[in-house]
Amino acid sequence: MSVDFFKTFDISNNERLKAKKVQGKKYEIFLNENEQSLITPKVSFKEILRYYYLYPKNAIPSFKLPFFKPDLSDFSTPHITWLGHSSLFISFKEYKILIDPIFNTHASPISFINKAFKNAPVYNINDFNEIFAVIITHSHFDHLDAKSVKALKEKARFFITPLKVGNYLKSYGVSEKKIIELDWWSGIEFGDLKIIATPAQHSSSRGDGKNKTLWASFVMEFLSVDKRVFFSADGGYFTHFKKIAEYFGDFDLACLESGQFNIAWPYSHSFPEQILKEAKDLNAKAVMPIHWGRFLAGTHAWNEVVKFLYENLDLPLITPKMGEAYEVGAKFKQDFWWKEE
Numbered sequence: 001m002s003v004d005f006f007k008t009f010d011i012s013n014n015e016r017l018k019a020k021k022v023q024g025k026k027y028e029i030f031l032n033e034n035e036q037s038l039i040t041p042k043v044s045f046k047e048i049l050r051y052y053y054l055y056p057k058n059a060i061p062s063f064k065l066p067f068f069k070p071d072l073s074d075f076s077t078p079h080i081t082w083l084g085h086s087s088l089f090i091s092f093k094e095y096k097i098l099i100d101p102i103f104n105t106h107a108s109p110i111s112f113i114n115k116a117f118k119n120a121p122v123y124n125i126n127d128f129n130e131i132f133a134v135i136i137t138h139s140h141f142d143h144l145d146a147k148s149v150k151a152l153k154e155k156a157r158f159f160i161t162p163l164k165v166g167n168y169l170k171s172y173g174v175s176e177k178k179i180i181e182l183d184w185w186s187g188i189e190f191g192d193l194k195i196i197a198t199p200a201q202h203s204s205s206r207g208d209g210k211n212k213t214l215w216a217s218f219v220m221e222f223l224s225v226d227k228r229v230f231f232s233a234d235g236g237y238f239t240h241f242k243k244i245a246e247y248f249g250d251f252d253l254a255c256l257e258s259g260q261f262n263i264a265w266p267y268s269h270s271f272p273e274q275i276l277k278e279a280k281d282l283n284a285k286a287v288m289p290i291h292w293g294r295f296l297a298g299t300h301a302w303n304e305v306v307k308f309l310y311e312n313l314d315l316p317l318i319t320p321k322m323g324e325a326y327e328v329g330a331k332f333k334q335d336f337w338w339k340e341e
Contacts, residue, residue, distance in 0.1 A: 197216040
């Protein structure tokens with residue numbers, strides 16, 4: 001099958017449900033499977049203030065973070081490169097894929113909000129050759145960056161998103177012919193690669209209405225080498241992790257959100273202890289932390305979750321430097337670059 005040809009498929013059933021949505025006053029609203037996630041927790045103003053203004057000093061790294069230029073080789077086995085926060089670069093044969101790229105110094109519509117660490121790298125379009133596909137997991141500004149999409153709109157062959165997110169891409173100049181929108185438990189096959197959208201427990205907004213677009217986690221299956229990787233995107237812990245493993249079996253690598261937890265949003269992000277449950281539910285063989293290392297973490301240390309996982313995870317912890325390619329399934333040598341004395 002040529003990479004220019006693709007086919008879509010649907011694996012939903014009575015157990016694997018498509019995303020639920022209800023009709024709001026102005027537009028359809030997507031819902032999480034967990035009904036408790038609809039309840040806004042009562043949190044004091046002081047706690048909210050702490051997150052946005054009174055963060056601890058160790059929320060920002062005190063040293064220059066090591067990084068590499070991404071390796072653009074046509075690897076015969078899948079390689080995953082973490083680019084900071086939730087941005088990832090996947091390289092497998094002719095498939096070069098970016099997930100949630102942020103070629104920007106801030107992850108917000110206002111330049112002085114959610115700025116990247118001064119001592120973290122900022123990658124850009126010139127660091128990459130032709131891109132096969134861009135995956136956008138949901139519409140929040142630290143995952144869907146308008147500047148990055150506009151830079152990639154000609155270079156990328158496909159843009160893969162959850163339902164309705166493509167509307168934003170079209171407004172940024174991406175051709176409708178390039179956009180593939182997926183519901184939960186639907187997927188697309190390109191020759192030697194399958195990409196499946198799976199459930200996540202989160203939300204969406206760009207200041208224009210809450211939950212009008214869908215959010216998702218993603219599974220990639222590299223068929224000829226029998227490797228499988230899970231990408232959590234953003235989300236809290238719930239039963240969907242077990243459901244995903246019940247269908248797919250296990251994962252050679254699970255890239256799991258590992259930062260920005262807070263009691264103010266207990267269902268939207270995962271607490272450290274919950275990440276351990278997620279890895280177990282997924283039958284993961286190794287874990288790569290994402291959603292850390294580039295933007296302010298708020299009320300916890302920038303590397304707190306990674307340290308917790310190293311001490312408590314009963315699996316290999318894969319923590320490459322930014323831009324460093326990791327071969328899925330390979331033994332990883334931990335050099336503790338993320339530790340501060």
